[in-house]
Amino acid sequence: MTRALSIEIRRSAAVGSALILLAVGVALLYLVDEAEWSTGWMQLVMTQRLYLAMLWPLALAAGAWQGRREQQSNVTELFASTPRPRGQRVVPTLGAMAVTIVAAYVLMGVAGAVSIISTASYLPVAVVAVVAVGALALLAAVWIGLAVGRLLPWLATAPTLGVAGLGLLLTIPAITRPRGWLALVFSPIYEMNMPDAYTTVPGRVSVAQAIWLAGLAVAGVLLFASSGRRLRLAALLPVALGAALAVTVMPHQNRTVVDSVDPVAQELVCATDEARVCVSRVHEGLLPTIVPQAREALTILAKLPGTPTQVHEDNTTYLPYRPAPRSADVALVPIRTGYESLDGTSDEIGNLMPKIVVAAFASPYDCDKGPARPDTLAAAYWLIGRQPVFEEPDTAADAVIRWQALRDLPADQAAAKVTAIRAAALECK
Structure with missing residues (x-):
C-alpha cells in the first residue's frame, strides 16, 4: 500500500x-x-x-x-x-x-x-x-x-x-x-x-x-x-x-x-529583572525589547512629581468590554505587533517609548470629559523634548501648536500645565 x-x-x-x-x-x-x-x-x-x-x-x-x-x-x-x-x-x-x-x-x-x-x-x-x-x-x-x-x-x-x-x-x-x-x-x-x-x-x-x-x-x-x-x-x-x-x-x-x-493569554507577566514592567502573557516574548524602552520612559516621567512608576500593558478587551485596572502609578500602554511606529520609521514595538509617556496622560477609554488628545500629546512630548509625531494629520497640527506654546512658557509654568493635564486625566471617571 x-x-x-x-x-x-x-x-x-x-x-x-x-x-x-x-x-x-x-x-x-x-x-x-x-x-x-x-x-x-x-x-x-x-x-x-x-x-x-x-x-x-x-x-x-x-x-x-x-x-x-x-x-x-x-x-x-x-x-x-x-x-x-x-x-x-x-x-x-x-x-x-x-x-x-x-x-x-x-x-x-x-x-x-x-x-x-x-x-x-x-x-x-x-x-x-x-x-x-x-x-x-x-x-x-x-x-x-x-x-x-x-x-x-x-x-x-x-x-x-x-x-x-x-x-x-x-x-x-x-x-x-x-x-x-x-x-x-x-x-x-x-x-x-x-x-x-x-x-x-x-x-x-x-x-x-x-x-x-x-x-x-x-x-x-x-x-x-x-x-x-x-x-x-x-x-x-x-x-x-x-x-x-x-x-x-x-x-x-x-x-x-x-x-x-x-484569560491565560490576558494575564500580566512581569520582567524578571524589572518588576515595574509587565505585559500580557501573549506578549511575554517581547519583554527584552520593551523593558529598556519602559525604563527610558519612566526616567522621563520622573521629571514631574506624581507620575507613573510602573508600565503595564493595557489588556482591555472591547468584545466584550472589560477595561484594564487603572492606577495613578501605572502607565497603561496598548501593545500591537506588526504595525509601523507613529513616525513610520520602524515597527511600533521598536519605538514604544513615546507611547508609554503619552499613556501617562491618557484618559480612560469610556471618559468623555478628559483632556483633549492634542493636549495630552503636547504634554507628553514636552517631557520627551521633541515635536509630537503620530499618524492623525488633523490632531497633529493642534498638538504641535500646543507643544510649541508649552515650550515658549517658563519651565515652571509649563510643568504646572503639564501636571494639570495629567491630573485632569486621572480625575476623569
Missing part, C-alpha cells in the same frame, strides 16, 4: 495541487495583512482558517480535476473489469490527495511561524484544535471534489465547483441569519477574521466543526468509492448524522468566538 501511495503521489495531481494551495496560502499570509496574525500562535492559525475562503474552493477544484482522471484517460471500463473491488482501488488516490493537501496547509502555518517563533512564547492547546479543524476542512473539500469529479467528469466541473464552493462559504452567514451559531457549525471561516491578542476558539466550537467536517469527508469517500446507487444514497447518512451531532454540540449563542477571551 505504501508503494502504491507513493506512485499515486508522483503520478497524480496531488503534488501540483498542494503546491498551488501552499503558494496561495503563504501569499495571503504575507501580502494581505501580516499585522493581523503577528501577535501569536492563535492569531496565526485563526488567520489561516480565514484564508480557507480561498483554499477550500481550490481544494474542491483540485479534487474534481483528479476525480475525472479515469474518464479522461478512457480506462473506466478497463478498471471495472478487474477483480479488485473499487473500494480498494481508490484508497491510494484518496490517500495521496489527503496527504499532500494537508501537508500544504501545515507548511503554510510553518511559513507563518518563521516570523513569530522568536517572540510568540505562549502556545495554547486550542491552537492544535484550530489547525486540525482547518486541515479536516481541506480534507473534506478534496474528497468531495474527487466524488463530484468522478460523477461529473467534464472539463468545466473543477472550475465550476471551485466557484460554487466560494459562493457557498460567502453565503452561509446570510442563509443562517439570525442564528449566527449555525454559520459557525457549517463554515470553517466564520468569525475567524481579525482576531485580537486575547481571542480564542472554545473547545466545543472546534469539536462541533470537526464532527460536521468528518461527516462531509466520509460522504466524499463513499461517493468516490461507490459502485452503485445504493452506496451513493448511503453517503447522505454521514452528512445528516454529522450535521445533527454538530448542531447539538455547538453552543447555541451568536458571536461565540468573537466574544471569547483567553
Whole structure:
C-alpha cells in the first residue's frame, strides 16, 4: 500500500495541487495583512482558517480535476473489469490527495511561524484544535471534489465547483441569519477574521466543526468509492448524522468566538529583572525589547512629581468590554505587533517609548470629559523634548501648536500645565 501511495503521489495531481494551495496560502499570509496574525500562535492559525475562503474552493477544484482522471484517460471500463473491488482501488488516490493537501496547509502555518517563533512564547492547546479543524476542512473539500469529479467528469466541473464552493462559504452567514451559531457549525471561516491578542476558539466550537467536517469527508469517500446507487444514497447518512451531532454540540449563542477571551493569554507577566514592567502573557516574548524602552520612559516621567512608576500593558478587551485596572502609578500602554511606529520609521514595538509617556496622560477609554488628545500629546512630548509625531494629520497640527506654546512658557509654568493635564486625566471617571 505504501508503494502504491507513493506512485499515486508522483503520478497524480496531488503534488501540483498542494503546491498551488501552499503558494496561495503563504501569499495571503504575507501580502494581505501580516499585522493581523503577528501577535501569536492563535492569531496565526485563526488567520489561516480565514484564508480557507480561498483554499477550500481550490481544494474542491483540485479534487474534481483528479476525480475525472479515469474518464479522461478512457480506462473506466478497463478498471471495472478487474477483480479488485473499487473500494480498494481508490484508497491510494484518496490517500495521496489527503496527504499532500494537508501537508500544504501545515507548511503554510510553518511559513507563518518563521516570523513569530522568536517572540510568540505562549502556545495554547486550542491552537492544535484550530489547525486540525482547518486541515479536516481541506480534507473534506478534496474528497468531495474527487466524488463530484468522478460523477461529473467534464472539463468545466473543477472550475465550476471551485466557484460554487466560494459562493457557498460567502453565503452561509446570510442563509443562517439570525442564528449566527449555525454559520459557525457549517463554515470553517466564520468569525475567524481579525482576531485580537486575547481571542480564542472554545473547545466545543472546534469539536462541533470537526464532527460536521468528518461527516462531509466520509460522504466524499463513499461517493468516490461507490459502485452503485445504493452506496451513493448511503453517503447522505454521514452528512445528516454529522450535521445533527454538530448542531447539538455547538453552543447555541451568536458571536461565540468573537466574544471569547483567553484569560491565560490576558494575564500580566512581569520582567524578571524589572518588576515595574509587565505585559500580557501573549506578549511575554517581547519583554527584552520593551523593558529598556519602559525604563527610558519612566526616567522621563520622573521629571514631574506624581507620575507613573510602573508600565503595564493595557489588556482591555472591547468584545466584550472589560477595561484594564487603572492606577495613578501605572502607565497603561496598548501593545500591537506588526504595525509601523507613529513616525513610520520602524515597527511600533521598536519605538514604544513615546507611547508609554503619552499613556501617562491618557484618559480612560469610556471618559468623555478628559483632556483633549492634542493636549495630552503636547504634554507628553514636552517631557520627551521633541515635536509630537503620530499618524492623525488633523490632531497633529493642534498638538504641535500646543507643544510649541508649552515650550515658549517658563519651565515652571509649563510643568504646572503639564501636571494639570495629567491630573485632569486621572480625575476623569
